Amino acid sequence: MGNGDSKHKSLNEAQYFQRTRKKHLEFFSKVNGFLENTSEWIYVLKQELIQNSKYKWSKELLKMLRERENYQDLSSKSAFAWNKYNSEKNKVPKVDSNNVCKWRESIANLQTFSYEIEIDPNKKSLHRYLTSQSDCTLHTIIKMFRSSLMKIYTRKDGRKFVLKENISVNLQKYSKELDESILGFCNIMQKIIPKFFLDIPEKIQDLESIIRDSIISGDILELLILVRQELERxxxxxxxxxxxxxxxxxxxxxxxxxxxxxxxxxxxxxxxxxxxxxxxxxxxxxxxxxxxxxxxxxxxxxxxxxxxxxxxxxxxxxxxxxxxxxxxxxxxxxxxxxxxxxxxxxxxxxxxxxxxxxxxxxxxxxxxxxxxxxxx
The missing domain is CATH 1.20.1050.80 (VPS9 domain)
Incomplete structure (x- = not known):
């Protein structure tokens, strides 16, 4: 009798998962690009990197792209489609702005970056994928870019980074090149992100600030401080x-x-x-x-x-x-x-x-x- 109940339960579970999978497939079949496995984002990224071939970091990223297939990252690509499927929002308490003085230039809409990310599921998903989702290709690309810059401009002295001698002797030139590289890479990411994710909202507000936060952090922020300590004495x-x-x-x-x-x-x-x-x-x-x-x-x-x-x-x-x-x-x-x-x-x-x-x-x-x- 116990075995019969077990078989009946297993059959119900199998039917449940079949129905759920069918619902998922029906939903995703309507998502633009899901069944096409498009690699347009890779093409755009390659073209952008070729245009920036004067920078050393572009070569390493191009090499990685040649070895990467688009299907490897389908779970990341469908992140925003899942957001639409699971549309419930987490309620986050808003910062209390009572009892503040008024400025001549109003700051009534003052808010922190973290709060703006937290209350918007699309921003929160994108920020997570770019900053901490290790199996996301875009996160890997950002990590490689950052690693390339550190190799180009610094060396390790014990536990800390120091500027390479050839960088220090011509710091004005290399400081400008570093800033241009970072801003240029931010622009590249801004172009490919809408082509990478499936069913991404047409206009995610603060896309640019989310991208910059994922790039200008950690060791890259440390590098920028090192350069300015030398340059702005x-x-x-x-x-x-x-x-x-x-x-x-x-x-x-x-x-x-x-x-x-x-x-x-x-x-x-x-x-x-x-x-x-x-x-x-x-x-x-x-x-x-x-x-x-x-x-x-x-x-x-x-x-x-x-x-x-x-x-x-x-x-x-x-x-x-x-x-x-x-x-x-x-x-x-x-x-x-x-x-x-x-x-x-x-x-x-x-x-x-x-x-x-x-x-x-x-x-x-x-x-x-x-x-x-x-x-x-």
């Missing part, structure tokens, strides 16, 4: 001197008093956010830290007795300066240089976080005038 020394000078300065500014009296630790958290910029492991994390810096400053300057008051720009600049001076983050200029070079134009010029990047850059480009920016 004079500017960096000026910044360190500015920190020292303002450290001796005893300000009676009411803005500093308001920041220090904040009982909700927003001033302290703003200082931590500056330090987090220089502890970031990717350009997306740097975006997060700048957004949180802006948020904590806005919370600190909020006046509950006049909640609709607009805080003037010179007050915001003063607050940024006090936070920056208190944080004493020595490598901040290098990270800001990377942000202004590699942050995509939409994020830098349209999104609210770009206003914070602009203010930090303004302060770092005018260190000798810091004392004039303090509002009394």
């Amino acid at each position: 004079e500017k960096h020394n000026e910044y360190l001197q500015g920190l020292q000078n303002i450290g001796f300065f005893r300000s009676k500014s009411p803005i500093l008093g308001q920041l220090e009296r904040d009982s909700n630790s927003n001033y302290t958290n703003a200082i931590k956010s500056v330090l987090e910029i220089t502890q970031s492991n990717s350009i997306g994390q740097m975006h997060d830290a700048v957004a949180m810096l802006m948020n904590h400053i806005s919370l600190s300057l909020y006046n509950p007795e006049n909640p609709d008051a607009i805080v003037e720009d010179d007050t915001i600049i003063s607050a940024f300066l006090f936070v920056l001076a208190r944080s004493s983050a020595p490598n901040l200029p290098h990270y800001l240089s990377i942000l202004t070079t590699f942050m995509d134009q939409t994020t830098l010029t349209v999104k609210d976080v770009g206003k914070g990047v602009v203010k930090l850059s303004f302060l770092l480009n005018n260190v000798t005038d810091w004392s004039t920016f303090i509002t009394y």
Whole structure:
């Protein structure tokens, strides 16, 4: 009797999986490109790499493509089709933006990169496939590109990377080449991603920033810091001197008093956010830290007795300066240089976080005038 029940159960399971598989096949048969196994993305990528053949990294990627077949990555290609099949969204709590002061240039839509990725299943899937999905061809291509750059520009000295001597002696030239290579590769990825994935939404917002976060991270971010440490010594020394000078300065500014009296630790958290910029492991994390810096400053300057008051720009600049001076983050200029070079134009010029990047850059480009920016 027990055996009979087991056979009946097995038969039901088999029928269930047959029906489920049939539903999947019916669904995917309507997905554009699923049955064609198109390799258009490989053709486009090869053409782009050939156009960039003056760079050493392109040869290694071309070699890998010749050995790769499109069918090897079908699970990754169908990621967005599965998103449509499993359309339930995870609810993620939104960042609380209550009790923040109003800027002359509104930052009402300020948000972190991580939150924007988390709440959108398409962005979240793409970010995962590019940054951590080891069996995805695009992730492999990005890893190979990054590895090629490290071989070209650096060598290992113990446990740390250092610039090769031939790079150091002509750093101006190679710095420009490195930046061009990274930006060029970001553009290549932007062209092939819509051709790689099946049924990808026509317009995923923040595609460019997701691509850049997957490339400008880890060892590549470390390489960019190394280059800027050598190339921007004079500017960096000026910044360190500015920190020292303002450290001796005893300000009676009411803005500093308001920041220090904040009982909700927003001033302290703003200082931590500056330090987090220089502890970031990717350009997306740097975006997060700048957004949180802006948020904590806005919370600190909020006046509950006049909640609709607009805080003037010179007050915001003063607050940024006090936070920056208190944080004493020595490598901040290098990270800001990377942000202004590699942050995509939409994020830098349209999104609210770009206003914070602009203010930090303004302060770092005018260190000798810091004392004039303090509002009394």
